[in-house]
Amino acid sequence: MKCPFCSSENTRVIDSRPADDNNSIRRRRLCDDCGKRFTTYEKVETIPLIVIKKDNTREQYDRSKIEGGVLRACHKRPISVNQINQLVDEVETEIFNREEKEIPSSLIGELVMDKLKDLEAVAYVRFASVYREFKDVNTFMSELKKMLDK
Structure with a gap:
C-alpha cells in the first residue's frame, strides 16, 4: 500500500479491526519512510450489478x-x-x-x-x-x- 504522504511503498499494518458497518475492515498503517500514519478500508469485492x-x-x-x-x-x-x-x-x-x-x-x-x-x-x-x-x-x-x- 502506497503512503498518501510520501508515496513510499514501504508501509505496514499496525492495527486491524472491523469497521462500523461490519462489512469492511479498517486498517491503521504506518509508513516506514516518513513515519506518518493513515487509515485504509478493505471490503469484499461484489459482482457489478x-x-x-x-x-x-x-x-x-x-x-x-x-x-x-x-x-x-x-x-x-x-x-x-x-x-x-x-x-x-x-x-x-x-x-x-x-x-x-x-x-x-x-x-x-x-x-x-x-x-x-x-x-x-x-x-x-x-x-x-x-x-x-x-x-x-x-x-x-x-x-x-x-x-x-x-
Whole structure:
C-alpha cells in the first residue's frame, strides 16, 4: 500500500479491526519512510450489478436509490434510521444472494414493498402509490383494501 504522504511503498499494518458497518475492515498503517500514519478500508469485492429499468434501459445498481425511496415513504413516520438501514440491508442481501449480473427494477421494488408492508402500513402505501403509479383513487383504494383484508 502506497503512503498518501510520501508515496513510499514501504508501509505496514499496525492495527486491524472491523469497521462500523461490519462489512469492511479498517486498517491503521504506518509508513516506514516518513513515519506518518493513515487509515485504509478493505471490503469484499461484489459482482457489478446492473438494474434493468421499466423502459428497458440499464444502469449500475445504486443503493442510495433504494434508501431515498424508503426515506421518502417513511417521512414523518415513527420509523428509526436504524430500521430503514436494516430494511435496505435486507433487500440488498437478497439481491446480491441471487448472484445474477442483471436484475429488474420491478423485483427490487417488490422486495422493498414486502419489507415495508411488515414494517409500517402508511410507509408501504406511500411507496406503493409511487412504485405502482396509481392513476386514480380507485386503484389506490383497491390497494388499501388488500392491506385491510390481511
